[in-house]
């Protein structure tokens with residue numbers, strides 16, 4: 001049986017993430033981790049904040065804080081929000097911790113000794129006013145191609161033309177607006193990705209289980225030819241290069257995209273160093289990451305937005321393969337399209353859309369978890385609207401799941417003294433129900449195994465729905481007057497189905513599932529596994545107590561949804577993306 005390592009793309013440190021970030025990696029990773037744990041598998045699920053790079057420096061400066069202080073504070077903000085969203089990480093680390101310093105410098109050293117690092121002189125824009133080198137995207141000016149006046153030094157957002165900062169007319173600093181710029185020479189370490197391309201291709205060739213979107217992105221870049229990549233920067237904030245290994249670039253830091261994926265390993269190292277895995281941190285770490293020390297048993301699944309696929313299929317594998325050491329590499333890679341807000345971008349600067357902190361102010365996490373996962377942008381982009389959100393809550397959570405629980409428990413309270421009723425024998429309807437429940441459950445588990453979350457959510461919804469159809473056929477609220485034994489059998493059957501639902505729903509809506517589990521104090525929930533045989537066992541005995549779990553979900557009135565739409569901005573955007581200076585990684 002494999003052990004499961006799960007990582008989700010690391011959220012960048014500069015500010016609270018929006019719902020699109022959440023559903024694009026962290027939330028599906030959590031659903032999968034919870035599913036595997038529920039089914040009895042060994043899981044290590046880690047994440048971390050991605051803290052280096054210019055955007056962090058600028059965000060800290062804007063907040064009037066030292067960058068390390070800013071990152072420490074923002075890490076806590078994100079950690080708390082993610083916990084409130086029920087993200088069940090075994091460890092949530094930071095790429096600015098010593099473990100990542102050590103591992104990043106280890107990989108750089110290995111890459112150099114294997115011949116995959118080279119020192120090259122580059123020409124870079126230096127801002128005299130800002131007293132710093134400017135990354136390409138922080139040089140703005142007029143596009144020579146289309147005349148757009150706010151084109152960035154890496155690309156014109158208006159016409160899409162890739163640019164070099166020197167191409168811009170009237171170049172200036174995006175930080176200060178100063179035109180007092182000059183081009184200076186600076187030496188940097190380059191990772192020789194071109195020399196590694198064949199080995200990366202051979203490795204990608206073995207990944208025929210990857211989704212076609214993932215493979216085609218990887219092959220597109222390989223076919224166009226991998227370019228060597230500068231992996232150091234002239235910044236103050238980052239992981240300093242080790243001057244003994246790289247004396248030519250002493251004083252510089254590693255590029256954030258070099259150290260961030262190494263953060264996956266570092267997060268496991270933090271977890272191991274904290275004693276969470278056992279007494280020998282090195283052995284624990286190795287058993288998850290080193291193929292020669294136990295990790296050949298590990299199945300490694302990564303979750304990310306589609307923009308991150310090239311880094312995870314090419315750049316990070318280049319680091320691991322180029323080290324010449326037997327590191328565990330990704331087995332399954334699940335990527336997502338975009339969640340849009342009414343068809344437009346979520347935007348921090350324009351206050352468009354819903355951010356994690358806003359969401360939790362309005363409603364508990366399960367409402368959001370359900371809507372987001374049931375409408376996850378898997379095969380295509382999907383659009384958040386308050387109308388769709390309201391429908392998912394009112395029809396699915398309240399009308400289907402909540403209704404099934406509520407009507408069953410109410411009848412048991414009213415007519416059977418809040419105990420599992422005895423008496424009555426199963427008939428054809430019960431046998432039919434068992435067949436359909438098994439079908440839905442099998443489908444559900446199959447979709448979770450294949451990381452198809454929308455379909456899994458649809459199967460779960462269908463499972464809830466089956467229970468309602470059964471109750472409507474059997475009408476216990478009517479039969480109670482004429483046939484108490486028949487009614488007892490109906491409600492006992494429905495209660496058993498609630499036990500199945502309380503286990504099966506946990507990956508998507510963990511708080512509601514826990515509440516429902518509390519209704520059955522005699523069930524040993526820790527023993528129950530989310531597996532195909534869950535529905536074939538009896539979990540309740542006549543006479544067992546049934547305690548009302550209370551209201552699982554409350555209906556959202558139309559006026560409430562309208563008010564939120566007003567507050568957060570609804571309707572369609574004009575489609576433009578005039579936020580060229582927006583600070584993001």
Ligand SMILES: [Zn+2]
Pocket residue numbers: 143144145146147148151156157158159160161
């Ligand atoms: Zn242009």
